[in-house]
Amino acid sequence: MLGPIPAQHRKAASFINNLKPPSTRREIPDDAQAGLYLVQQPSGALSWAVRTKIDGKAAKVTIGRYDEIGVADDRVGMLISPTQALNVTQARIIASRVRNDARRGSDPRQQKVDKTGLATWFNDFIKTARASGFKGRAVKGSTADEYERIIATNIKPHWAHVNDIRIIDYREVEKLLDKLAPGARRNAFAVLSAFFRWKPVARAMGRNIIELAEAPAKPKSRDRVLSYNEMKTVWKAAEKCGYPFGPMVQLLLLTGQRRDEISQLKWSEMSDDLEAIKLEASRTKNSRPHSVPIAPLTKKIIESLPRIVDADGKPSEYVFTTTATTPFSGFSNGKKALEKHCGEPALPEWHLHDLRRTCATELAKLGVKQEVTEAVLNHKTGKVSGVAAIYNRYEYQEEKRDALEQWANRVQAITGDNVTILRKPT
Template sequence: MGKLTDMQIRAWIKAGERFEGRADGDGLWLRFREADTVPVWRFRYRFAGKQRTMQVGSYAELSLAKAREAAKELTARVALGYDVAAEKQERKAKAVAKIEAEKAALHVIDLANEYYERMILGRWKHPDIVRRRIDKDIGPHLGKMKVEDVKPRHIDDMLRDIVKRGAPTIANDVLRWTRRMFDYAIKRHMVEYNPASAFDLGDAGGTEKARKRALSREELVKLFEAMRMAKGFSVENDLTIRLLLLLCVRKMELCAARWEEFDLDEAVWHLPGERTKTGEPIDIPLPSLAVCWLRELRRLSEPSAWVLPARKMEHRMVPHIHEGTIGTALGKVKHEMPGVENFTVHDLRRTARTQLAELGIDPVVAERCLNHKIKGVEGIYNRHDYFTERRDALNRLAALLDALDKGEPYNVTPISKGRKKTA
C-alpha cells in the first residue's frame, strides 16, 4: 500500500470507516478505532530489540504533512539512541506532578488565614485589626504567591505601595504582621527562611510619632461649612462625622454599631466590651442632638440592623461600611477647606478631647468620655463610671458644636476644673 493522502483520510472519516492501523511509511501509522472521535497518528519503532509505539497526535491537531515531519524527527532521535516513547511518558509524568504540586502548594493567603485562625482569633482582643491588614494589604500583594516563592523584593514592593498611598503607619503594621506570619511558617516547617526578617521600620513607614493634630473652633466652623458644600458627600457621611466629633468614640466603634445597642428613648448607647479597645463595655450618654442625628440615620438605614450598612457590592461580605469609607468621604470635604492643615478621621477624636478641655471639663471625666482607663492608683480604686458627669460634658460639647455649625458665638463660661477626690 502506498503513501496516505489527505483525500483518503477525509473520505474514511466521512464514511465512518474504522481501522486499527494504516501505514504511511517511516514508522508513521494512522489509527481510527470505534472509540476515536478523529483518526490518531501513531509512531512505531524498535528500541533495544523491542517494538515500541507512541501516540504522536490526532488528525485534528496534525495534518498529514505535519505528522510526517514529526515522524522524521522521532526517527532521527531514535537513531541517536533515545527511547522517544519513554521520554514522552516522563514528560507527561512531570507535567502531572507539577499540576498536583500546584494543587497542594501553600499560598500566602492560606498561610495568612491559618496564622489568623490559630494565633490571632480567640487570643487577641481586637482580631479584626489583623484581619483588615490581611484582606486589604497582605492578601492583594502576596496572597496568590506560593510561600516559598516570596522574596525580600516582594516584601519591599508591598511596603513601598502602602507608603506611596500615604499610609506609613499601616506599612509598619503590615511589616510586623508579615514578619510574624513567616516566623510562624518557619516553626511549622512550611518555609526555610523569613523573607521579611531583614526589614525594619526604616524600610516601611519609619518611626511612628504621636499625632498632635486637633481642629480649632475656627476650623470646625469651616468643616461644617465644607460638609454642606462638598460634592458627592452624603447625608450618612455628614451625620457620621458629626457623631464622631460629639460622642468621642473610635471610628470602627461607630461604623460597626448595630441598632440593638442603642436605646434612643433613654438616650443611651450600650457599647459592648467586645467592640471597645479596653475590652470593657460602656454606656455612652446621648445628647438630644445625637439622638436626632441617630434617628435620621435609622430612617436612612432601614431595614438594616446596622447603623451604617455597607453601601458597595464589593464590601457586602462585611455588612457595615468599610473602614476606609469615612476617610474617603472626608477627602471630599477637605477639598473645600483650602489653607486648613491636613487632618484625619482619628484627629476628630483628638479634637473632641481638646474641646472638652477648653470647656473646662474635669480631665478624668474627659478621659472617660473617650473611654480611656484612669491611670495609676486612682484607676485601680476608683470604679466610678462618671455617667452623669459624662452626660453633662457631652451636652456642653453638643451645645458648642451646634453653635459652631450655625455660626453663632459660644460664650458659655467653662466649668470649674476642681473636683472632689474619690477615696
C-alpha cells in the first residue's frame, strides 16, 4: 500500500518523482501538513488540494499543480491559484494558510487569484521599454509601438485564460506560436523573448521558459514583385477602400518606404509646399534621417486627404488615423477590405512590404542607378556600404526626386489614369 508523502523535502520530491500513473484517480496525503493531498490522475498529472471545513461543511480547495522546482516568488503563501506551480514546501505553506483562513470563517475560494494579471505585466513591460529600456536606454518609439501591437493582436487574445504569468510554461508558448502565421510567429517569439528575459518577470517565474520553447524557423526570403496587372488591381482596390488604408497603400507603392514610416506619417513631417517628406532618425529603421521627395502624383493624393479632428475640434497630427490621437494600425482589417475590392481571381499571397520591393525593382527597370535606389529606400548596403558609406555623405536628393517622378509616371501609365504627369525639367 502506498504511504503518505515523506515530511523531509528532498525525500518527498524523490517520492513524488517515482510515482507511477494509477489506473484511477487517487489522493496521497502529506505526512507533514494535515489536510494536504497530492492528487494524481491516470494521465500522470499532479495537483495539490487541501481538504478542510468551510462554514461547517467539508470542502476541497485546489491550490496549484505540482512542480519540483516551484515558483521563485516571495508572494508564495499569499496566492491561491489552481494553475500555479508549487513544490512540496510551497504547497505546505499555502495549505496551512487555507486551513487557518477556513477556521476564521474566511473562504479561500473567494479570494482573488493575483493582483497582477497578464495584462498588468505586459503594460509594465511596454512602459519600461519606453522609459528606460532593457539595456540601459529606452527602445525606439516605433519599436515600442510594434511591441504593443504584437502583444495586443498576437499574444493577449490567445492567452485570455492566463490570470497569473507563473502558470505559463514553454508548451503554452509553443501552442500560441502554432496558431499564428509564419511572420507573426517570429514577431511574437521576439517580443516574448524580451518579455521573459525582463528581470521582474524572470524573478517572478524563477526561470526563463523561452529558452525551452522551440524558436520558429526563419521565414524564407521573399522575392514577390507585383506584376503590372496586379499593381493596377491593387491601385484600383485602394481607390475603392478609401481613407485611410486606400491612399496609404498608394503612397507605399509610390514612395517605396516602409509600412510604419508611411502609416505613422505626421503632417509636420511634410514640407509646407508638399515637396518632400522628412523623417527624423528616430522614425527610420537604420536610425538615419531620411528625406523622400514627393512626386506630383503623390502630392495630388496627399492634397486630397482629409484632416481628421479630435473631440475638441483640434486637427490630428497624423496623416492616416481613425482616432485622431493615434496613427492608423488596423492593417489586418484594412488588407482584408483591400483584397475584397481586388475581386476574383484573388491575387496570389502578397504583403504590403512587396510594394516596397516592387518599387525598387521598377526603378531598376527605369535605369535608375543602384545607389540612387538605395538612397530612395534609405538603405546603406549594396553599392554604397563600408568605407564608401562612411565617406560618401551625398544625399542624392535631386536624383531621388527624378527617380520617384519617373516611377509615378510609370504607375500612372500602369493603372490607366488619364491625367498626364509631366516630368520636372532638369
